[in-house]
Amino acid sequence: MSALSRPEFNSEEAAFAHLEKIVWAGMPVCPHCGGVDRITKVKANLAKRIREGLWRCGQCKGQFTAKVGTVFEHMRLPLHKALQAVYLMTSSKKGISAHQLHRILEITYKSAWFLAHRIREAMRDGHVGQFGGGGGIVEVDETFIGRLKGKEKKAAFHHKMKVVALIDRNTGKARTLVVEGTTAKHLMPIVLANVAREATINTDEHWGYRPVRDYFAGHGTTSHGTGVYVDPANPENHSNTVEGYFSIFKRRMKGIYQHCGEQHLHRYLAEFEFRYNNRVALGFNDPDRSRQALLGIAGKRLTYRRFDGVPHA
């Protein structure tokens, strides 16, 4: 027995039953008319080209599967392989590349690449609610992502991708967002939207955070420029957690994902954030994490049109 010997990873029928349980919680809903009565299962029949997982609505006569309205809609791959991919991606500590998925699942590299992005989309958090509620400490930092060659280096500041991360010390959760720039004009709206006013915010001495003290309960800074990373008078005053978060993200990006176009960065960030926020130290195991990712597939319909720049294998 292995984790991948479970029925939903090996049969289409079991795979759909698994997805239906998560998407509908036991009650099929017609995506065409919203009906919940007179919904019947259509028996799969390969000879008659009737696919697995099909349901029929007695009200509008429409047909549908549990994939409609999720990141798996319009996916041609067998669902049980997609579920294997979710499990592999959510259980591997460092993530898994499209190349590895392509080899393990025996699907084309292109299919694996699309599948990985569908799953990243499922991992994307809605970022509902604020960090630091009840007066905790929230660490905030910003960084640049991306490698630049030759001429590009001169304009590095403008070309590199900019990202802000927030970490709630009380819950241990992280939130990451792509930003246009790193001045107060760009950073403050993010901090104001994502952090409760009663919180204390810890940052480095970047001037983009200067207005923080006017809006929040406190602003702790450490002067990294002069080599101070922890305030000896107040050991709580540091932003080392968020800096560690970025350094691991950058290492992963280098090691696993060869290059990352700007249009995909938010999905890689979402994947990294998902793994961090559902980590073992916070009480999550592999099946929990896989289930958590599947819960995120609904309401995130994704089509091929939204993907530009598919890399070559």
Ligand SMILES: [Zn+2]
């Ligand atoms: Zn209907």
